[in-house]
Amino acid sequence: LAKTTQPISMDSYEGQEVNITCSHNNIATNDYITWYQQFPSQGPRFIIQGYKTKVTNEVASLFIPADRKSSTLSLPRVSLSDTAVYYCLVGDISNQGGKLIFGQGTELSVKP
Amino acid sequence: ETGVTQSPTHLIKTRGQQVTLRCSSQSGHNTVSWYQQALGQGPQFIFQYYREEENGRGNFPPRFSGLQFPNYSSELNVNALELDDSALYLCASSLAEGRDEQFFGPGTRLTVL
Numbered sequence: 011l012a013k014t015t016q017p018i019s020m021d022s023y024e025g026q027e028v029n030i031t032c033s034h035n036n037i038a039t040n041d042y043i044t045w046y047q048q049f050p051s052q053g054p055r056f057i058i059q060g061y062k063t064k065v066t067n068e069v070a071s072l073f074i075p076a077d078r079k080s081s082t083l084s085l086p087r088v089s090l091s092d093t094a095v096y097y098c099l100v101g102d103i104s105n106q107g108g109k110l111i112f113g114q115g116t117e118l119s120v121k122p
Numbered sequence: 123e124t125g126v127t128q129s130p131t132h133l134i135k136t137r138g139q140q141v142t143l144r145c146s147s148q149s150g151h152n153t154v155s156w157y158q159q160a161l162g163q164g165p166q167f168i169f170q171y172y173r174e175e176e177n178g179r180g181n182f183p184p185r186f187s188g189l190q191f192p193n194y195s196s197e198l199n200v201n202a203l204e205l206d207d208s209a210l211y212l213c214a215s216s217l218a219e220g221r222d223e224q225f226f227g228p229g230t231r232l233t234v235l
Contacts, residue, residue, distance in 0.1 A: 053212045053226025112164030
């Protein structure tokens with residue numbers, strides 16, 4: 011199973027774009043890259059998922075280079091409410107008995 | 123459409139006791155997973171149930187057991203509680219198909235004294 015490495019914490023200010031990079035050097039061919047967001051005292055919430063190149067939805071963008079050994083979650087113009095822990099997950103859930111494998115995540119703090 | 127709900131919100135037990143946590147899956151979802159999240163850590167997979175059968179299990183001892191009912195609600199049972207079992211217990215529901223996202227409930231905060 012691919013191990014992920016991401017920064018433990020990041021600080022930003024309201025209105026800025028935030029990019030959180032995740033390294034996953036031993037990603038397998040069938041693995042997808044998924045990002046979850048977790049607010050204090052709540053369960054994680056799915057943000058975005060991708061396999062390669064770029065994926066964009068109403069919340070974020072996910073950039074994946076051709077070698078797929080890293081990925082970057084981009085949050086445009088963050089607000090105070092984006093303060094949360096962001097988890098990068100890599101795997102083929104259909105081959106993992108439904109198991110999502112979470113690392114320690116990146117604690118994002120957005121300041122006014 | 124209702125989301126995933128869990129009960130109780132908080133629970134305090136003493137070492138050696140048994141506890142049952144409950145989860146109601148999101149409407150239309152037939153798969154439920156349970157996770158344990160210690161303070162400052164990411165959630166750790168306990169097990170998954172699909173159509174009332176255990177479908178996958180993480181590295182947790184047998185005193186962690188579960189049930190899934192025909193209406194797809196679920197229970198997590200923990201026997202012989204230990205201090206290290208103190209954590210946030212999360213339930214997540216999903217469709218059985220592999221790459222669907224999992225929808226998490228708010229969790230049950232268990233404290234073992």
